[in-house]
Amino acid sequence: MTLDFTHTTLGQRVVFGTGQVAASVAAEVERIGAERVMVIVSGSAADKVTDFTEHFPVALWHREVVMHVPAEVADRAVAAAEIGDIDLVVSVGGGSATGLAKAVALQTRIPVIAVPTTFSGSEATNVWGRTENGRKRTGVDDAVLPRTVIYDAELLRGLPHDLAVASGLNALAHCIDSLWAPAADPINRALAVEGIRVLSEGLPQLGAESSALAGLESTLYGAYLAAVAFASAGSGMHHKIAHVLGGTFNLPHAQTHAIVLPYVLAFNAPAVPEAEARMAEAFGAETAVAGLQRLREAVGAPRALSELGFASGDIAEAVDLALEAIPGDNPQPVTRENLTALLTAAWRGDDPQTIAAQGPTAGTAEAAGDDAGLTPAAVEERLIDTVISSFSGTPDDRLRQLMTAVVTHLHGLIRDVRLTEDEWNQAIGFLTDVGHITDDRRQEFILLSDVLGASMQTINVSNQPYRDATEATVFGPFFVDDAPLIPAGGDIAGGGVGEPCWVEGVVRDTDGNPVSGARIEVWEADEDGLYDVQHDDDRVYGRAHLFSDDDGSFRFWALTPTPYPIPDDGPVGRLLAATGRSPMRASHLHFMVTASGLRTLVTHIFVSGDELLTSDSVFGVKDSLIKDFAQQPAGTPTPDGRDLGDVPWSRTRFDIVLAPAGV
Numbered sequence: 004m005t006l007d008f009t010h011t012t013l014g015q016r017v018v019f020g021t022g023q024v025a026a027s028v029a030a031e032v033e034r035i036g037a038e039r040v041m042v043i044v045s046g047s048a049a050d051k052v053t054d055f056t057e058h059f060p061v062a063l064w065h066r067e068v069v070m071h072v073p074a075e076v077a078d079r080a081v082a083a084a085e086i087g088d089i090d091l092v093v094s095v096g097g098g099s100a101t102g103l104a105k106a107v108a109l110q111t112r113i114p115v116i117a118v119p120t121t122f123s124g125s126e127a128t129n130v131w132g133r134t135e136n137g138r139k140r141t142g143v144d145d146a147v148l149p150r151t152v153i154y155d156a157e158l159l160r161g162l163p164h165d166l167a168v169a170s171g172l173n174a175l176a177h178c179i180d181s182l183w184a185p186a187a188d189p190i191n192r193a194l195a196v197e198g199i200r201v202l203s204e205g206l207p208q209l210g211a212e213s214s215a216l217a218g219l220e221s222t223l224y225g226a227y228l229a230a231v232a233f234a235s236a237g238s239g240m241h242h243k244i245a246h247v248l249g250g251t252f253n254l255p256h257a258q259t260h261a262i263v264l265p266y267v268l269a270f271n272a273p274a275v276p277e278a279e280a281r282m283a284e285a286f287g288a289e290t291a292v293a294g295l296q297r298l299r300e301a302v303g304a305p306r307a308l309s310e311l312g313f314a315s316g317d318i319a320e321a322v323d324l325a326l327e328a329i330p331g332d333n334p335q336p337v338t339r340e341n342l343t344a345l346l347t348a349a350w351r352g353d354d355p356q357t358i359a360a361q362g363p364t365a366g367t368a369e370a371a372g373d374d375a376g377l378t379p380a381a382v383e384e385r386l387i388d389t390v391i392s393s394f395s396g397t398p399d400d401r402l403r404q405l406m407t408a409v410v411t412h413l414h415g416l417i418r419d420v421r422l423t424e425d426e427w428n429q430a431i432g433f434l435t436d437v438g439h440i441t442d443d444r445r446q447e448f449i450l451l452s453d454v455l456g457a458s459m460q461t462i463n464v465s466n467q468p469y470r471d472a473t474e475a476t477v478f479g480p481f482f483v484d485d486a487p488l489i490p491a492g493g494d495i496a497g498g499g500v501g502e503p504c505w506v507e508g509v510v511r512d513t514d515g516n517p518v519s520g521a522r523i524e525v526w527e528a529d530e531d532g533l534y535d536v537q538h539d540d541d542r543v544y545g546r547a548h549l550f551s552d553d554d555g556s557f558r559f560w561a562l563t564p565t566p567y568p569i570p571d572d573g574p575v576g577r578l579l580a581a582t583g584r585s586p587m588r589a590s591h592l593h594f595m596v597t598a599s600g601l602r603t604l605v606t607h608i609f610v611s612g613d614e615l616l617t618s619d620s621v622f623g624v625k626d627s628l629i630k631d632f633a634q635q636p637a638g639t640p641t642p643d644g645r646d647l648g649d650v651p652w653s654r655t656r657f658d659i660v661l662a663p664a665g666v
């Protein structure tokens with residue numbers, strides 16, 4: 004192996020000494036030659052450093068420390084330092100206190116001495132962070148690197164056990180991720196491996212009260228090594244995932260690290276055998292994963308992301324975000340599938356070893372051609388691959404793409420919910436019922452597609468908005484393609500019962516030109532909410548087709564639309580009932596408009612003011628399609644002079660704009 008690397012060591016003094024913090028700080032104050040010292044101290048640490056004033060002059064105590072360094076808190080600390088003519092900042096506390104001191108240094112260039120009271124490790128880095136308008140900004144500036152770090156294990160005595168463990172495992176995550184991060188080099192690997200060794204010794208010794216000084220010292224030392232290695236190596240796969248979970252889903256930082264780490268380790272380990280062997284040795288275990296798991300067991304680490312309130316429904320988004328962030332040179336290639344499997348396992352708290360099979364080891368077993376030695380997750384993954392490859396000879400590219408997606412998503416669903424055989428049989432029974440009730444007058448599959456929003460979603464993806472073209476909506480199950488022709492101004496009611504409604508408008512293209520001869524199909528239910536095809540005879544009503552005039556205009560009589568339930572006496576109705584959903588559709592009139600060279604428009608218009616507009620059972624309502632149906636009292640003269648007798652009627656206008664074909 005040839006050595007060829009660049010490593011930057013950050014210049015910093017480190018002073019270790021238990022029970023000596025005040026004297027150690029005093030010596031550094033003198034060495035730096037500071038005269039006006041500002042001590043930033045977080046609440047939990049304040050009682051432990053009251054003797055500072057006996058050892059060196061403190062010009063200012065600053066106690067406002069807030070997590071994630073909010074900008075206004077940082078600005079107040081900067082102002083206090085400037086007004087107090089401060090020439091040295093000493094921070095005492097966890098990552099938030101160190102972070103605030105760094106924020107002061109960033110603006111004022113005043114040197115910092117850090118006295119950490121947790122294992123956060125930020126004292127060893129030149130990275131600063133500041134939260135403005137809810138977003139954390141970070142950056143790198145050597146001025147924020149503390150000149151000196153003073154470690155005194157005594158200060159950590161009584162650290163709550165959960166916090167100590169989570170923060171110690173966070174340090175361990177820094178070590179492990181440093182082994183494969185983008186700028187990993189032999190020097191930071193050496194530091195990282197030593198960090199793993201001392202952390203795995205120290206953490207189990209902490210005890211419930213974090214009272215064992217030996218354990219605290221080892222863990223502090225390990226946390227420092229971890230931070231130095233990490234500062235040099237950069238963020239690897241583990242930290243990118245943890246950053247997404249913390250930043251987007253607000254999961255607690257240290258606990259998230261503690262949970263995700265074994266899964267990332269198990270995932271990457273097979274691809275980095277040399278590093279894996281060094282980690283295993285540092286853990287004193289047969290494998291790195293076994294060592295980490297033993298350590299987690301010993302310290303009672305949190306197990307599953309579900310325990311932190313992370314929802315399985317958020318896994319897909321987390322995968323998308325993490326995929327963008329994970330370095331491309333991660334030793335194990337990361338795909339949507341294997342990352343989903345990883346986060347799903349972490350969500351459930353599965354044995355991390357199931358993840359090891361996502362990588363090349365799975366491929367090896369595959370080549371062997373049997374399931375022997377494969378984990379259950381690997382067997383599941385292998386089946387997906389096998390089924391997908393069974394379609395690889397499909398001559399039609401689009402069909403092959405569709406079948407691959409069907410298999411991927413169907414298997415994803417089965418695995419996500421851990422589908423039982425009973426449930427799958429019920430699903431098959433349900434689809435069988437949907438098929439049995441479907442005939443040439445009843446289309447239950449369209450209903451099913453509609454109530455699942457699949458029809459509407461297909462329309463969304465297939466009818467991208469184009470200039471001012473009229474929006475499309477669901478086709479519905481009640482169209483028939485041989486509806487009668489009516490002349491301009493004719494009546495589509497055809498004996499269907501309901502309040503008469505005058506409909507008029509103009510068909511034009513998106514350049515504003517009238518479209519003559521456009522074929523306009525119209526259909527609707529009667530006042531009882533029934534379409535003609537829902538009766539057991541051959542009657543035809545509430546439907547017709549007509550053509551636009553030379554100037555694009557059209558007009559016809561119809562029935563004022565009324566709300567109706569989609570047919571709910573079949574399997575889809577049972578599904579709605581079982582899920583507490585209403586079958587009601589908002590009042591509407593269906594249109595399908597075709598004209599040569601223009602995109603066919605399938606849409607409805609809805610009645611303004613209908614209270615079902617926001618709860619349409621098939622998700623078909625779009626604001627632009629809601630129209631005013633103006634009520635006309637009985638006796639109001641009609642536009643075409645038609646005598647309606649003594650009945651009220653309504654009128655509406657619907658101007659139709661057709662997009663060009665092919666857009």
Ligand SMILES: [Fe+2]
Pocket residue numbers: 479481527528591593
């Ligand atoms: Fe309808």
